Amino acid sequence: MSVELDLVPTALTQAIDELPLVDHHVHGASSHDLSRTAFEELITESDRPVPEWMTQFDSQIGFAILRHCAPVLGLEPFCAPEEYLARRARLGAAEVNRLLLGASGIGHFLVETGYRGEELLGPSGMAEASGSPADEVVRLESVAEQVAAAGCQAGTFASRFGEALRERTRTARGLKTIAAYRCGLDFDPAPPSAEEVTFAAGRWLADGGGRVRDPVLVRHIVWAGLERGLPLQFHIGFGDPDVDLRRADPLLLRGLIELAEPTGVPLVLLHCYPYQRQAGFLAQAYPHVFFDVGLGVS
Template sequence: PPSLHLQYNTHSVPRHARQDRSGFRTVKQEGAAPGKSPTTPRLSERPTDRRRSMEARYAELRRAVEETAAVDAHAHNLVDTASSLPFLRCFSEADGDALAFAPHSLSFKRSLKEIAALYGCEASLEKVEEFRKAQGLSSIGSKCFQAANVSAILVDDGLAFDKMLELEVHKEFVPTVGRVLRIEWLAETIINDDSFSGSSWTLDSFTETFVAKLKSVASKIVGLKSIAAYRSGLEIDPCVSKTDAEDGLRKELTGQRPLRITNKSLIDYLFTCSLDISVQSHLPMQIHTGFGDKDLDLRKCNPLYLRAVLEDERFAKCQLVLLHASYPYSKEASYLASVYSQVYLDFGLAIPKLSVQGMVSSLKELLELAPINKVMFSSDGYAFPETYYLG
């Protein structure tokens, strides 16, 4: 950004500065020892000149990026404008009292300006919200998705919002909409279904139902998704015993409904069963890694904890997508993508939720080791069309 470029002040160059053959300006340091002339290099080229040169060099690449319609590989459902979800959630993963501090973050200030510029209104939260209400979802949705130049979105519809829109509605804004099935949501839906008699379930009967439902939709979805990181962490045991998993199921069934599965043994078992289907059906498995809302324990979201899964030969051909740049574990994710053929990376949420420096730093860390063709784009858009645009 222009604001980050250092200004070169010619008046600050001492008279004894000289230019050598390399094109650098060198300055003799004050107090140098006799017979020695230590020098400090100064670029003779102005930052604005260097910037123009860089822009010209990559102009063709920039045009290609801007003109090519993107596939948004991970996102969530939009909500109706009458939803109770506060628009401030567009800018932050915070909730409750912590959300009130969001307007003081760098990412909020930048994102609000970008939205206001798109809408042609004053860069204030009040004016942007007024514009949204006046225009309606159809208008702002079209504006945001057209500006984002997105040709397809792959939607994880397992994240529930008030007045959440069905997948079919999203086709008003994007030609292609694919569904990503969240495996924990599926398991909880089965358990919470009143038509099933959970009290008589065994692990075998529950697994049979779970796997049958996965197989029945395998041809209708574009991928699977796990939020094990949110529930029990990423140190998943792919060899968890059926005894431990059965005990975990029994404990979950004694809980209150609607049930939210948190038992580690059961989650590990369901994850492993899902990877089997993933391999059989050639479906990628998206895995939440790194930061999110406060519902997760960030200490357990380091992708390095996935080693046991990655070393398991049964899943060597399964495409595992580590979401959200694994921030703040981006370097670790980059390493995994470089040494495991089945690991792919995604930087949605890190862009745009981090500061400019944070986004640049995180993406650089992803690219330190990872093959470029294994680093993928998504917006992690959710609820509001603006999140797709900002991403």
């Protein structure tokens, strides 16, 4: 019996090591080679240029890249950043993507395509590069902005958005909102009336459309997403300087969480740092709320 018990931890560790992971929120890998400046800009949330006197490799993510990614490319752990970047350049973006994605242990990618979609690999590109299935997570704000850019009237915005959302999500696995960036999470949790949506859409379109920031329109697209029935991801907390961190606390969503509970739609709180405790409480208190631990080690 003691021998069998001694074997359990090893067997459990092996089972975990062999378990394919699902990355439920990933942006595509870069489809082209990167200069050092471009690479360092991608490993920080700052939107400011990297000062000449410092490097983003001297950060937790920089240390992680040199520790875990460098050996996959045939280098020693914690090699010099210059050596790592030179190896990436010699191999080329396609081979680097194949090696790193293949070594990730991820068996299925859910690719959120609303961020720099024209520059990064989409679901099909990620599937080809990794050898694993990849599906799309559709960003609600991007769909709304595409509807406006295509041309519509204030009175038809709601219906046009609904049609576009259904079409964009025919094969999608989930939705995402960046309400935290656009108006903060302290918006009225109730769905707006049709009249409110038309008025807000008229004001937005008269200003030329662009980024959807009006809280009424954000509320509308969030509720349209809930009606669509796919899991809905919320950006929480940490992000670039465009987000007001004070208004990205998930506790601000409690009203919406309770109103949305009868829909049965899973709500996923992404990132969460530095609000892990608040997000953990919500996930514990409400069965339809899920807590992403992607930044749990930051």
